Amino acid sequence: METVKITIDxxxxxVAKGTTILKAAKEAGIHIPTLCYLHLRDLNIENxxxxxxxxxxxxxxxxxLAPACVTECLDGMVINTHNIRVLNSRKTVLELILSDxxxxxxxxxxxxxxxxxxxxxxxxxxxxxxxxEQSTYREDTSPAIIRDVDKCIMxxxxxxxxxxxxxxxxxxxxxxGFMSVVAPAFEMNLDHSxxxxxxxxxxxxxxxxxxxxxxxxxxxxxxxxxxKTVVVQTAPAVRAALGEEFGxxxxxxxxxxxxxxxxxxxFNYVFxxxxxxxxxxxxxxxxxxxxLTRHLNGDxxxxxxxxxxxxxxxxxxxEHQFPDMRDIPSTARSPQQMFGAIAKTYFAEKIGVKRDDxxxxxxxxxxxxxxxCQREEFATDGNPDVDFSISTRELAHLIKQSNINFNDxxxxxxxxxxxxxxxxxxxxxxxxxxxxxxxxxxxxxxxGKKLEKVDFEELRGMDFIREATIDFNGxxxxxxxxxxxxxxxxxxxxxxxxxxSFHAIEIMACPGxxxxxxxxxxxxxxxxxxxxxxxxxxxxxxGKTIRKSHxxxxxxQLYEEFLGxxxxxxxxxxxxxxxxxxxxxxxxxx
Amino acid sequence: xxxxxxxAEKLDELKAICKSFKNDKGELINVLHKxxxxxxxLPAEVQEVIAKELSVSVAHVYGVVSFYSFxxxxxxxxxxxxxxxxxxxxxxxxxxxxxxxxxILNINVGETSPDGKFSLACLRCVxxxxxxxxxxxxxxxxxxxxxxxxxxxxxxxxx
Numbered sequence: 001m002e003t004v005k006i007t008i009d010x011x012x013x014x015v016a017k018g019t020t021i022l023k024a025a026k027e028a029g030i031h032i033p034t035l036c037y038l039h040l041r042d043l044n045i046e047n048x049x050x051x052x053x054x055x056x057x058x059x060x061x062x063x064x065l066a067p068a069c070v071t072e073c074l075d076g077m078v079i080n081t082h083n084i085r086v087l088n089s090r091k092t093v094l095e096l097i098l099s100d101x102x103x104x105x106x107x108x109x110x111x112x113x114x115x116x117x118x119x120x121x122x123x124x125x126x127x128x129x130x131x132x133e134q135s136t137y138r139e140d141t142s143p144a145i146i147r148d149v150d151k152c153i154m155x156x157x158x159x160x161x162x163x164x165x166x167x168x169x170x171x172x173x174x175x176x177g178f179m180s181v182v183a184p185a186f187e188m189n190l191d192h193s194x195x196x197x198x199x200x201x202x203x204x205x206x207x208x209x210x211x212x213x214x215x216x217x218x219x220x221x222x223x224x225x226x227x228k229t230v231v232v233q234t235a236p237a238v239r240a241a242l243g244e245e246f247g248x249x250x251x252x253x254x255x256x257x258x259x260x261x262x263x264x265x266x267f268n269y270v271f272x273x274x275x276x277x278x279x280x281x282x283x284x285x286x287x288x289x290x291x292l293t294r295h296l297n298g299d300x301x302x303x304x305x306x307x308x309x310x311x312x313x314x315x316x317x318x319e320h321q322f323p324d325m326r327d328i329p330s331t332a333r334s335p336q337q338m339f340g341a342i343a344k345t346y347f348a349e350k351i352g353v354k355r356d357d358x359x360x361x362x363x364x365x366x367x368x369x370x371x372x373c374q375r376e377e378f379a380t381d382g383n384p385d386v387d388f389s390i391s392t393r394e395l396a397h398l399i400k401q402s403n404i405n406f407n408d409x410x411x412x413x414x415x416x417x418x419x420x421x422x423x424x425x426x427x428x429x430x431x432x433x434x435x436x437x438x439x440x441x442x443x444x445x446x447x448g449k450k451l452e453k454v455d456f457e458e459l460r461g462m463d464f465i466r467e468a469t470i471d472f473n474g475x476x477x478x479x480x481x482x483x484x485x486x487x488x489x490x491x492x493x494x495x496x497x498x499x500x501s502f503h504a505i506e507i508m509a510c511p512g513x514x515x516x517x518x519x520x521x522x523x524x525x526x527x528x529x530x531x532x533x534x535x536x537x538x539x540x541x542x543g544k545t546i547r548k549s550h551x552x553x554x555x556x557q558l559y560e561e562f563l564g565x566x567x568x569x570x571x572x573x574x575x576x577x578x579x580x581x582x583x584x585x586x587x588x589x590x
Numbered sequence: 591x592x593x594x595x596x597x598a599e600k601l602d603e604l605k606a607i608c609k610s611f612k613n614d615k616g617e618l619i620n621v622l623h624k625x626x627x628x629x630x631x632l633p634a635e636v637q638e639v640i641a642k643e644l645s646v647s648v649a650h651v652y653g654v655v656s657f658y659s660f661x662x663x664x665x666x667x668x669x670x671x672x673x674x675x676x677x678x679x680x681x682x683x684x685x686x687x688x689x690x691x692x693x694i695l696n697i698n699v700g701e702t703s704p705d706g707k708f709s710l711a712c713l714r715c716v717x718x719x720x721x722x723x724x725x726x727x728x729x730x731x732x733x734x735x736x737x738x739x740x741x742x743x744x745x746x747x748x749x
Binding site: 163169170171172173174175176183184185186187193584 | 634637638647648649650651652653656657663670
């Protein structure tokens, strides 16, 4: 490996040829502040438009200051990262950015969690010396995401995520100069575009330009209504990340405190989405085996591979981009929706509450879930199965507002009968988890044999596209896994081109899976947080006594008392769905 | 979600333009240039087709169209009116001429009249400073235009 020698802040170091000053500085233990730069190392995602000019450094012999994020180290370079000239320039740049930024930090959704705000604090900005016109734009509210581009600093992270990682391609920089904004085509609103609401743009936005629609007030209103029975369900990925909002180390499991906090907030029943995840495995696993058996018996028309369908961002993606393939994904609804359907029928009957008097709230790591629960097909006579979905971040705010000391809460359990779950259910929160859970059940049901080892390491990891072959007692089952919509696209294109040899594929829209969802505590570019959350998920699974969905006693009870068996008519009606063609059509007129 | 409508003939010509550049996404600007030549402007439908043919997002195409002032999403009028704002014309009262055109045609600069007859644009110096203020309607040059002469110019085209 060729190296170059540079002097940085009087330190002489040797780095690989092609290393940028920013990365070299990191190796030397020198911190250079950045704003538009983003590097999710463990996911190989990098954004370096060199647009903000915050990371400028002085390079001897070069007249202008150089942006460290893109300037490559050359042999013999002498660099100074924080002399007076550099510090003054950085502060000036920041003041210029702030001179065209709304000053409503006090009421902004990102107050306390904003990279621009933090930088203004760190740089000690006390006066903005530049006055001028303020750029203004209309606010765009969609079912899940709010665009307030007055606060946009044109860092282009959202554009990079949407175009390069997710390949949805909704956002682009439009217009020019002072008038430039990041917007959808023709500056239409997000809800008219092909946006999947995956929320990855929100997850990387450094300011309050992209935030989630806040449903906290609706939840508070429901809790305050004495005529309503308010039921809450919470997704697996939430328990592996919520603690971060209260100062805990990433990867701390807070399941017990989460249940306790929800009870303190006043929810009548504190249930677990994981219960519904076990239910999803029962239905989807049966569907997988049904298709597989028909295929092995010579049926040429049965659609394979079967694709998982619990991710609404992913569902939105194929409805828009691959609508002619919409009979390939599983017809099973997502755990969130299955929970709502069961809560408002089976459970409501059990406790003698009318459907209209029950409010189902979900706590999700996801912003697309806000859109999903509003889908028309998930309602009965206008009453939705799930009324509101709030994100991990919104729940943290709600807990803080309610004067609950989260860190000191004693662990509590979820209520029954919709609160018991297995290890297979909790791994839904990470990439590879849904299919591993499905395999644990499908294997035993198909072969009739007990699994000696329930851990399928070959399905785990962070690589964007993974494959494995699982031996079902002599029958090789080919599994594919993709996370990040750009990678889902690759696998879908293979299926379209007839090149796919998989039997089942798990797809998650967000890099890392749900643990990296758009509603999770912001990682601000540190991908090690995602790895820590993933480890926590598998740790919770390993610690459970029951680790296979079909062994969940409350699931068995639900089928005996209410549903009959998987894919029964009742199951079909409540727990399955169909998909729609949402693509644009080029109609030719004479 | 928009359903796109184009005449079959024009659609084929547009696809042929893309093909002539090998559907290379690096040739987006050239493709847009030719497409504007074909249609007179770049409506949303045309941008959607180009996006599909070149395998880029329509947001990206729109980003390029909105960046360059040459590309327009509004059809130009049958009689495009351009008023020179170069130094000589400016000091000889070009602004008052613009105001009068705006008043008579009832449109703003950059817009096209609803009946599609007139559109209004401003130009940088066209080099006919001896004739300031200068107005172009299509290719025809009008010199020494005064505000009260505007209505006569417009009348030439509304007969």
